[in-house]
Amino acid sequence: MIKAAKIGFVMLFTVLIATGCWNLEEPDQCAFVMGTGMDLNKDGKYMLSTLIAIPAGIGVEEGNTTQKSFRVLTSTGKNNTDAAQKLQAQLSRSLFIGHREIVLIGEKMAEHGIADLVDEFFRNPQSEARSKIFVVKGTQAKDVFEINSMFDPYITSTLYDEQATLGLRNFYFAAFMYDALGQGTQPLLPALTMNRRKHYVYSGFAILDKDNDLKLAAYLNPEESFYTNWMKRRVNNYFMTSSVSGFEGTFSVKLRALNRRIQTSVQGNRVKVDILLSGAGVLVENNTNLDPSTESHLLLIQKSMNESSQKTIEQLVDKAQKQIKLDFFGFGEIVHHQHPAQWKSLRTNWNVIFPQIEVSVRVNLKCKDLGETNATIYR
Template identity: 20%
Template sequence: MWERKVLTVLLIVNLAITPGCWSKKELNELAVVMALGIDTHENGYAVSAQVLNSSETGSKKGGSMGSLPVVTYKSVGKTIPDALQRMLSMAPRMPYLSHVRVLVFGEDLARLGVSDVLDYISRNHQLRTDFFMLVAKNGKASDILEVVTPFEYVPANSLYSSILISQKKWAATGKVTLQQFVTELKRSGSDPVLSGVQLNGSLAEAQSLENVKQISPSTLLQHTGLGVFKGDRLVGWLGEPPSKAVNYVLNRVDNTAGYISCPDGGIVGFAVNRADTSLDVTLNSKGIPEFSAELEIEADVNAVQCPIDISQPAVIDELEKDIEDKYNTNISKHIGLVQQRYGSDVFGFGEVLHRKYPDVWKKYRDHWGESFKTMNIRVDADVAIRRIGSIIQPINQKVDEP
């Protein structure tokens, strides 16, 4: 009996000294930040915060006051937290960063280096690590966050969704999170990449709700390939074909499309529905590393615009070989382009060497950027065509009359 009384007393005491929701924050006290933009400034950093306008998000027709679903606040500070604090002179609520979907760097800042920014971003306990990071190509991050977008009512959600779908179906962009970027930045023998985004149209028109009330919006956001980093600094840009090559080597291609030329004119289109890449390294007779990238690709024929008989196994075999040759040629060419132009190992070949031959890696790690330019890299693609579609012969194929 006495044990029960003691337990009761302990429970009462425990309840008395245990705080309740000591860290609670009411929604009407917070400015929920959906996207952050960071640019360089002569006085430090220019920070843009796209804040959810909670009073307007409940209506798809512009809200009770006819305003937009988000508000973008801008401020300047010596550090990122300093700029966010200064934002309180304009924003009526405390910025809340736990729901950030997208972080955009201005190109000028990215070329100077993003380590100092990432220090704050990684250190802040509010920020999660699953948001996507982008670079504003040829522009400022603040401009990107001022564009009113179609389909998604909140522009940050539009950016987030467009990265997902373009990376999955197009293969020329990349969904890079904070954790992934920092891992590649700190890992020995690799350099990171980030997707680029730019304005396609006029900024003045992009800021108005009228922009998305047209059948053809005057201004849209457009993803523009990959930005190549060397360490924490942006050193250049890759167009669509080399960006796809990088993603193939990094094993980040889910689906995409391509085509090859027919011997007698015309083209055959194909859709990639699986792509796996494995990297390896061997040492030649002189002890110099030689790398290989082996691709296994499954594809479907989705367009035949030349007179071939794809019902014949020999024709399918020839198509597979032609596609393999195209992959081997193009990916080898674009790997060489990155090697010679940037000396940046965005493919992670140095990490492969580090894992397999750690003693050899020690000879190269201090000057890997220069050594990488001279490394021999072989590409070997193995393509299997799985399906040829609902019809066999091309529609324009001539039929032999009896």
């Protein structure tokens, strides 16, 4: 009898959670928030925007027009909760953020700092920690939500898949907070911008300063972002186009199996970082006179990739130390793990120590697959 009662309770609980929202409201009582945007308006007030799904509008035509599958609503407030309550006043259904896919931060909001706004994202039990987060460069977050997606009912679904399309590993809101609350690194966020056709374009990564209210510190272009994420083990593949000195034309390689090894040494306040980046790739285009099936030519191609990569990384490290002056590579985090005792004395002054550390870089890239042909077809 007791066993039967337990089974009955489990079945009842399963039915309850399967037939309604997680807050036990029916789906037709919920306004499903697919994206949240954080902006500062012209008056400098906090503005919350939401992309709300309209499932009934998917594929439905009214006359000669197609009913939109979403609505974008905005409101101002003192914080997220205050603004959300003002949004709620515009709706007959309860806002539900348990399915939220995307969080966007407008540039003005990022420059102001978001430290006072992230608490709700983790404190609220409805909040989805697997939401993906972007900084919107040069415009407001709400402008991105207004974009009509080419393939999906909502632009949020498109953005959710964008990181994988770019070869990046999934970067969730939870990972951002791990960096923001961790030791020896500064948080990075992918960045978007709007082109003249009012469509989004991936523009690299944004660096936020966790020691200054999570304010926007600088942007990295897509190439700089690739090398940074390679060093942080957050990239799966990348298309590299380069040339060989003394030969006309260019070649392109799809890099895969990207790895990194970083070793650190500490003597007092003197820190040394040795970086080895390695990977293999497929030659997908060759417009040079080189024949990669010839060993000497293949070695020239690989040497060109390694030298150009090493030069770019060295310039990036120099930029980080002399201009940005923030450790967004996470070298401090590695020192923390490899030298926990010494890190205790380095931690509080890491922002001062970082610009002085010695960094050496080696790159070992190889073409493991030469494609379906050898020399270029028309040369």
